[in-house]
Amino acid sequence: MEHLTAQHRVAVLLHRGIRDRSGKTGLAFLRYGEAKVVALIDHDCAGESLSELTGIPHEIPIVASVTEALAAQPDILLIGVAPSGGQLPDAWLEEVKLGIVAGLSVVNGLHTPIMSMVEDLPGSRLQKGQWIWDIRQEPPGLGIGMGRARSLSCQRLLTVGTDMAVGKMSAGLELRRAALAQGIQTKFVATGQAGLMIVGEGIPLDAVRVDFAAGAVEQAVLDLGSRCDLLLIEGQGSLLHPGSTATLPLLRGSQPTGLILVHRAGQEVIHNCPDVPIPPLPEVIELYETVARGAGAFASVRVAAIALNTGHLDEAAAKTAIAQVAAETGRFCTDVVRFGGAALLNHILKP
Numbered sequence: 001m002e003h004l005t006a007q008h009r010v011a012v013l014l015h016r017g018i019r020d021r022s023g024k025t026g027l028a029f030l031r032y033g034e035a036k037v038v039a040l041i042d043h044d045c046a047g048e049s050l051s052e053l054t055g056i057p058h059e060i061p062i063v064a065s066v067t068e069a070l071a072a073q074p075d076i077l078l079i080g081v082a083p084s085g086g087q088l089p090d091a092w093l094e095e096v097k098l099g100i101v102a103g104l105s106v107v108n109g110l111h112t113p114i115m116s117m118v119e120d121l122p123g124s125r126l127q128k129g130q131w132i133w134d135i136r137q138e139p140p141g142l143g144i145g146m147g148r149a150r151s152l153s154c155q156r157l158l159t160v161g162t163d164m165a166v167g168k169m170s171a172g173l174e175l176r177r178a179a180l181a182q183g184i185q186t187k188f189v190a191t192g193q194a195g196l197m198i199v200g201e202g203i204p205l206d207a208v209r210v211d212f213a214a215g216a217v218e219q220a221v222l223d224l225g226s227r228c229d230l231l232l233i234e235g236q237g238s239l240l241h242p243g244s245t246a247t248l249p250l251l252r253g254s255q256p257t258g259l260i261l262v263h264r265a266g267q268e269v270i271h272n273c274p275d276v277p278i279p280p281l282p283e284v285i286e287l288y289e290t291v292a293r294g295a296g297a298f299a300s301v302r303v304a305a306i307a308l309n310t311g312h313l314d315e316a317a318a319k320t321a322i323a324q325v326a327a328e329t330g331r332f333c334t335d336v337v338r339f340g341g342a343a344l345l346n347h348i349l350k351p
Contacts, residue, residue, distance in 0.1 A: 003133075003200030004076065004107065008035040011074035011104070013066065014042045015092055017081035018053050021165060025109055025194040026080015030056055032173045032198045038072040039063055041095075055311075066095040070102055078107040078197065079114075086111050097121060105131045109193025111207070113137075135193045136207040138216075145214030147298070149255035152225040157348065158256040159235035159307070160247060160288050162263045162278045163270050168235035169195050171262050171307035171336050176232050178341035184349075187224040191217070191234045191250065205236055205246050213246070217253025230349075235262070239287060240278060241270055251292050258304040258348060259288055261331075265310045265321040281306070281329050304348050306333040 004010065012030065017023020018040070030037055039061055040050065046064035051057055063069050066077065077099040083089070088096070088110065096114060100106060101121055108114040113134040118126060126132070149156065157175070159168040172188060173195075179186040188195070190202030201224060208216045217233075225231045233254045237244030263281065270276040278284070285303045292301035306325055310318035318335055326333040332347045 004033060004035040004078075004197060006034045006036070008076050009038045009072070009074045010035045010076045010078050010107075011039040011041060011066070011069040011072065011099075012037055012078045012080040013092065013095070014040050014080050016042065016044055016083075018042045018045045018050075018062070022083055023081050024165060025082060025197070026078065027054060027056065028169065028194040029078060029080060029197050030058065030060075031170070032177075034198075035076065038074050039069040041066055041069050066099045066102075070099075074104060076107060077104040079109060082110065088112070093117070100126075100130075100132075103127050103130060105129075105133070107133045107135070107197055109135045109197065111136050135196050136204045138207050138209065138212075139203055139219070142208065142212040142219065143215045144212060145218045145249070145253045147218075147252065147255060149218055149221045149225065149253065150299070152222070152231075152255075154225045154229050154231045155258065155349075156221065156225065156231045156233060156254055156256045157258045157260055157304070158233040158250060158254050159260045159262050160251075160303075161235055161238045161261070162240055162281075162284055163238050163267065164236075164241055164244065165271065166262050166264045166267070167307065167309040167311075167337065168262045171260055171341075172232045172234050173198065174336040174341035175260075175345055176341075178336075178345045179230055179232075181342070182345070185227075185229045187228040187231050189217075189220050189224055189231065189233045189254070191236050191246070195234045202234065205249070210245060210249075213249035214253040217249055221254045238270075239291060240276065240284070242273060242276060248291070252298075255298065256292065256301055257299075259292065259301055260305055260307050260344075260348075261285060261288065261303050262307045262309065263325070265308050265313060265318070265325070281325060285329060285331070303331060305344050306331050307344065308333055308335050310335045310338055
C-alpha cells in the first residue's frame with residue numbers, strides 16, 4: 001500500500017469543500033497529515049485566507065484549479081472532497097486527469113477508482129515513481145470476526161459517537177499525538193479514508209462486505225495491537241444513526257478495553273435525520289456499554305470519558321458546555337481538539 005510521508009508535497013482538491021462538510025477529509029489531512037500541503041484547490045475560495053475561512057492556523061495558497069496548483073510544485077494530488085453521491089463531477093475528474101498527465105501521484109478516498117482512468121490517458125501508463133492509491137479497496141484474505149482481540153495485552157480505546165461526523169477521528173488523533181509526546185508506544189487503527197491518508201495503517205471499513213467487517217477490524221487490531229501498549233481505534237458511524245452499519249463491527253472486532261464517547265455540544269437530533277432525537281447522554285453511555293458487553297458474552301467496557309466537540313462555540317461557552325456534560329454524565333469531559341488530548345489521556349491512563 002502506498003502512503004504519504006513527510007517528504008511529499010501535496011495539493012488538495014477541495015472544490016466547494018472548504019465551506020461545507022464535503023471537504024472534511026482534506027481539512028483533516030491538513031490538520032493531522034505529515035506531508036507538506038503546498039496548495040488547496042477550491043474555485044469558490046480562491047485567493048481567500050485559509051485561517052479566516054476555517055480557523056486552521058496555516059497560510060496555504062487557495063487556487064482555482066489543478067493547473068494553477070502545479071506552480072507550487074506538488075508531487076501528490078490528494079482528493080480531499082466527497083461530493084454528495086460520492087462521485088466527482090466530470091469537470092473535476094478532468095482536472096484529476098490533468099494532474100496525472102503532469103506526473104502527479106494521486107491519493108483517492110472516493111469509491112470510484114482513479115486507476116481505471118489511466119488507460120484512457122495519453123501514453124496509457126504512469127511515469128516512473130508515479131502511483132495511484134485508491135484507498136477504498138477491500139483487503140484480501142478476510143474472514144469473519146472471532147473475538148480474538150481479547151487476547152491482546154495492550155489497552156484498546158475505541159471512539160464512538162452520538163452521530164456521524166462529530167469528531168471521532170479527530171479525538172483519536174489528538175489522543176495519539178498526546179500519547180506519542182509522552183513516549184507511549186501507540187498505534188492508530190484508521191478505518192476511514194481520511195485516517196488512512198494521515199497514518200497509512202488500518203482498513204477502509206466502508207469498502208468491506210458486511211459479513212467480513214468485524215473480521216477486517218479484528219485483523220487490523222491484532223496486527224497493530226501486537227506492536228504497541230496503547231491502541232487507538234477510529235470510530236465510524238453511530239448506534240443511534242438509522243443508516244449506520246459500522247459501529248457494531250468495530251466493537252466486536254476491536255474488543256475494546258475502553259470507549260470514548262464523542263458528541264457535538266448542543267446537538268439534539270441526528271444531522272441528516274432530524275426526526276431522530278439524540279437521547280440524553282447518560283442513556284447513550286448506557287447503550288454503548290450494554291452493547292459492548294453483549295449481555296455478558298464479552299468483558300464489561302466502560303465509557304471512560306466524553307470528547308466534546310465545541311468548535312462552533314466561543315471558549316467561554318465551550319468551557320460551560322464541558323462542565324455541564326461532565327456534571328450530567330459523571331464522566332471526565334473535555335474538547336481534545338480545542339484544549340489538547342493530554343488531560344483526557346492522563347485521566348484514562350491513571351492507575
